[in-house]
Amino acid sequence: MEATGFITGVLKGLKIDHVLSLPCDRVKTLLAKLDDIYGERHIHLSREEEGLGIAAGLFAGGKRYALFIQSSGVGNIFGALMTLIKTYRIPLPIFVSHRGIYKEKILPQVLMGEVTEDLFKACGVPVVKVYDKSALPIIPKAVEEAFRKREPIAILLSPILFEGEEYENPVFGKEREKIVSVKVEKDIKNPDMRRFEAVAELFSFLKEKGDKDTVLFANIGFPAREVYHLKKFFSIGNPVFYMLGSLGLVSSIALGYSVATGKSVVSIDGDGSLLMNTGTLATCSNYAPQNFRIFCVDNGTWGSTGDQENFNFSKVDVEVVAKGMGFKNTSSVWKRHGLKEKLEWFFTSDKPFLQVVVNPGNEKVGTIPLSPEEILREVKVDS
Template sequence: MIKVDALISFLKKNNTDFYTGVPDSVLKEFCSILKNKKNHIIATNEGAAISLGIGYYLATKKIPCVYMQNSGLSNALNPLISIAHKKVYSIPLILVIGWRGSPRIKDEPQHKVKGEITQKLLNLLNIKHTIIRTNKDLNKFDKQIKFAKKNKTIVACLIEQGTLEKDIKKNSRKDYYKLDKEAFLKIMLQNIPINSKIISSTGYNSREIMYLVNKYKLNKTYNFYMVGGMGHTSSVALGYSLFSKNKIICIDGDGSLLMHLGALKTAGYFAKNNFKYILLNNNTHDSVGGQSTYADNINFEKLSKSLGFKKSYTVYNHKNLEKKIKNFLNIKAASFMEVKVTNSKIKKLPRPKDLIKIKKEFMN
């Protein structure tokens, strides 16, 4: 294990003082320290983070640090290849990548698939990289950073689950809103019309829904849990809704919505009456450390209407909650509902296991 302070100090010695990226559970302790730094921006997606880093380098001639989970490396490929690559603009970057699905670590199926090809992908991109497991590995990475500076190239380090020393202080998370998330989800699930379908975003949303369906024996519908593909929930739901007579309820989070916000315009324009979009907004990346998404000052009701949704609602307390949910679910129009909820309070959330079975049941 290595101390997060040691990693930050190491980067500082290499004259790196700008950080940007997308929060990751493997890098939770690293992200926690960064949130108090002046020159730190949480990006909506990994491609945007790479682009922010490129802009920083163009302005300062200093090499930035861009952090992400390895699943997000795919989002970063476009600017990495078409802007920063040695054969294009030759812009040096330091990538700190949380390595989910490392061959040494037991993990979920979606992480294992990406984990197995992460190093191959970096090699294909000609990105020199080091697996950071001990302080000695930092010495090797230091040489690669110096090479990157001299030759104007990209360099990366991979960090596995459990490598970073945990902060013994309890991480208290701020609730921006008061409506209990579990209470809302329970009432919503209890009032879903028969033959409806749910597609829910990756992170806590899908796991909470699965937990509540089992806890309260709610078997009115089949659910498709997005175990990956953050930001693509609305597109999967839209694609299904356009070719099905079923009512489709898309349950998304604020971080997921913002990651690929443009997809919501497509949904607003093409969605039919059977498309219902629910945004569970807690203004945090809840499942990866509780960092802010900065979604608290967005007027989603006006935004969704401007993007083409016929009806839009905002829910922020328990008053007439069941009635509001029923009206939303039964209205004959493509509809958007923002629900301002607390962070998750459920302990030891389950994870979807038999993904092929879930897919088959959903498609029946």
């Protein structure tokens, strides 16, 4: 029995719609087969943590999925595992290439491999060990349990399972070529609005246009609180997903939802958030549909933790970064009177990234009086 064929057969049999992965040499035959089977529905990640965000969006959009990572990278997921996956009860089968336990010569892989199981258990995540081919038949039940119970489950795969499987890397037969043209000139001075006023302009625009269908994803902390308040103030019917944790993942979640549903989606992200998960811009530019949009509120500070200055305040520019990550339609604005015109562009462009430069400061609004389940229900699409 070939492990790759068995696992891909399980995924097809359980109607897994999308797979998310980061590479590992020990499971390269499996990942290559996933490319063959899933094509664009095999989302290649920039970082392990963003896979949890995309999975959450896929679940909200009514899809089934599986995550493939290696044990040396599991340390990157535990924050989001608790503050996103377990908080909103997102089902997540995590296939882990368990390095360090079989014919391993790399010391860090050994050290991380020794604690992988304990790390998952410390977070209350069930662990299934598939260390030889006789254990492969336990995989289908584990995946089904994750979706039935709406919980994460770690499926540890020993490298011995894939030993002897043949693999030919197609990259060596490709010509490498890309055309790059990035030119941005601007002199940002004296923004005349805060995040609250910028988001108010967004909501005013949606109401004026009668757009009740665009789904909004609001960043953690004060951004989400302000969005909640403004939605009530403008009495708009747009569904909103409010982040309660996992800073850096709002655009990843929005991406998963956009891919799953094809709906018009706006990620209300922030400059600090994108500093923490910059790679997700590349993932978004490669996989997002044309009606996926990022409304990046750039206040140059960590707005929900005391407005401490970050690199975006005067040194880094997120629009330029977005261009470098593959976004072809980008723009910026820092005056309120110009924002409405930019919003016209924003909602008529394909996959745009809009940098809205604002002053630091939060509106004094209360916390969001919704449970995680109530928040999820507002955007959830039935499977």
